[in-house]
Amino acid sequence: MILSYLCNFLWEKSSWGRKLIVQKRRAALNEIDRFKIMLAKIQELAKLKKEITALMFF
Known part of the structure; x- marks a missing residue:
């Protein structure tokens, strides 16, 4: 049970998962x-975009 939970946790954290x-x-x-x-x-x-524009002109 703990092993399956760990496998699911690691799968969800992987980029493929x-x-x-x-x-x-x-x-x-x-x-x-x-x-x-x-x-x-x-x-x-x-x-x-509005925030970046405001920072550029100050």
């Missing part, structure tokens, strides 16, 4: 969820 988890999560999304994620990324990048 994380990649598969992300792929499954993305496959489960519907169109509205993907749209919300797209909007969130656009807003985050706009905020970051």
Whole structure:
């Protein structure tokens, strides 16, 4: 039992395991969820761009 828990923990921390988890999560999304994620990324990048611009001109 402890060994299987350890194996699962190590698998989830590996880059391959994380990649598969992300792929499954993305496959489960519907169109509205993907749209919300797209909007969130656009807003985050706009905020970051504004902060960088403010730092450049001070």
